[in-house]
Amino acid sequence: MLRPVSLFVALTLLALPGCNALRGMFPSHAYESEPPELPADLGTPAILVFTKTNGFRHEEAIPAGLVLLESIAAERGWSIFHTESSAAFTPEILSRFSATVWHNTSGDTLSPDQREAFKSWLLAGGGFIGLHGAGGDPAYDWPWYVDELLGAQFIGHPMGPQFQEGTLIVEDREHPATRDLPESFSHVEEWYSFDRSPRERGFRILARVEESSYSPELHILWMDEDLRMGDDHPIVWTRCLGKGRTLFSALGHQAAAYEREEMRSLLSGAISWAVGLEGPGCPG
Numbered sequence: 001m002l003r004p005v006s007l008f009v010a011l012t013l014l015a016l017p018g019c020n021a022l023r024g025m026f027p028s029h030a031y032e033s034e035p036p037e038l039p040a041d042l043g044t045p046a047i048l049v050f051t052k053t054n055g056f057r058h059e060e061a062i063p064a065g066l067v068l069l070e071s072i073a074a075e076r077g078w079s080i081f082h083t084e085s086s087a088a089f090t091p092e093i094l095s096r097f098s099a100t101v102w103h104n105t106s107g108d109t110l111s112p113d114q115r116e117a118f119k120s121w122l123l124a125g126g127g128f129i130g131l132h133g134a135g136g137d138p139a140y141d142w143p144w145y146v147d148e149l150l151g152a153q154f155i156g157h158p159m160g161p162q163f164q165e166g167t168l169i170v171e172d173r174e175h176p177a178t179r180d181l182p183e184s185f186s187h188v189e190e191w192y193s194f195d196r197s198p199r200e201r202g203f204r205i206l207a208r209v210e211e212s213s214y215s216p217e218l219h220i221l222w223m224d225e226d227l228r229m230g231d232d233h234p235i236v237w238t239r240c241l242g243k244g245r246t247l248f249s250a251l252g253h254q255a256a257a258y259e260r261e262e263m264r265s266l267l268s269g270a271i272s273w274a275v276g277l278e279g280p281g282c283p284g
Contacts, residue, residue, distance in 0.1 A: 028054040029141075031111040032087040038096060039081065045098035045275040046079040052086060054107025058133050064255035065103050065131065072268045078275070089114040091121065098275035099127030099245075102134040104252065108141045115142055122149075123242030125282075127274030129267075132252035136192060148241060150248055151198030152234075156227050157190045160219035163254065166191055167213035168235060172206045175238065176269035176279040177247060181207075181262055190253040191216060191235075193227035198237050206247075207236040236266070238273075240282035245274045 049069055051062050066082060073080040081097075086109055088094075094117060110118060122128055128149065136154045140146040146153055158164060165188045170181045191209055193216060199205050211233050218225040238247045247270050257263055273279040 029108050030054060031109075031114065032085040034085075035087045035090060035093060036083045036085045038093065039079075041079075042081060042096060043079040045277070046081065046096055047073060047271060047275065048088060048094070048097040048100040049080060049082040049103055050084070050088070050100055050105055050109070051082065051103050052084045052105055052107075052109045053133075054109055055137055056106050056133065058104040058106075058253060060255040061132065061252055061258070062104050064258040065252060068258040068264060068267065069101060069103070072264065072271065076268065076272070078271070086110050086114050089118045091117050094118065094121040094126065097126070099129065099271060101129045101131065101271070103131045104133035105130075106133045106137055110142075115144075119144065122244035122246070125243040125276075126245075127271075127276070128244065128246040129270050129274050130246075130248040132190075132192075132250055135248050135250060149246060151201055151203045151237070151239060152194035152196050155193050155195050156218055156225065157192050158214070158216055158218060158227065160217075161215075163188055163190055164214040167210040168207050169210055170207045172204065175204070175206055176273040177238070177266050178206045178236065178269065180265045180269065184210075185262055186213075187251065187257070187260070187262070188254070189251055189257065192250040193229055193233070197229065197232045197234055198239070199232060199234060203234075203237045203239045205232075205234045205237045208232065208234045243282050245276070245282050247274060 049066065070080055089110055130150065135150045138154065165186050167184055168187055169184050170178050173179050191214060211228055211230070216227040218227060235251060236249045238245070249266065249270070251257055251263065
């Protein structure tokens with residue numbers, strides 16, 4: 001069940017210096033119409049990195065993540081193109097890419113036509129990787145995105161403290177995204193909670209967080225909210241949609257997350273799988 005934040009608390013947060021929560025509470029609905037120009041030397045496989053934010057913007061995480069993604073692409077010999085323009089989501093442009101990484105996107109990012117182009121491309125065999133904020137909106141205007149692509153609705157994250165060290169348990173040591181990770185490791189994160197485990201709907205869970213390793217509660221002003229999901233608290237999961245390969249990871253709020261070898265391993269393997277270079281396929 002979606003747990004709304006009171007208006008008073010929201011306005012209090014907005015008063016904090018440097019806080020961009022206003023964009024999260026009152027998201028924009030702006031869409032671009034002029035397609036970006038692709039580089040002439042775009043090779044294959046090519047990855048489209050999308051960082052548009054019509055809601056909350058992760059000011060530090062986005063540039064840090066781009067550095068890591070570009071480093072991985074260079075190391076693996078992949079082409080990468082970064083844009084914040086929703087006009088990149090046309091059948092013609094998407095046909096040039098094997099996968100797209102929605103890196104801390106937020107808000108309603110695509111117009112109805114752009115949504116349909118993305119959905120058709122994905123179902124026909126494209127790859128999708130969503131990182132942290134791409135699954136962190138309190139509500140979505142596009143039901144298919146949250147119900148079918150993400151598989152779970154974000155309901156909140158701890159406050160007081162917001163960032164905590166927790167223990168990740170790697171459930172699946174066979175998937176390319178997680179096979180090189182240790183069985184468990186500590187990580188400092190803004191731990192997301194969801195209204196349900198996507199496992200219930202047939203998603204393949206790759207990693208979960210051990211709730212006993214941190215405090216999954218929201219404490220701010222008079223608000224005390226329990227964000228526990230129980231023993232099944234997934235953080236990284238995958239699913240086939242038609243012929244499309246999808247993966248979501250709730251990790252990556254802080255810039256420091258993208259300096260970790262575990263994150264490099266996770267993203268390198270995830271992209272390799274999403275573009276179809278290794279791992280189980282999606283027959284459709």
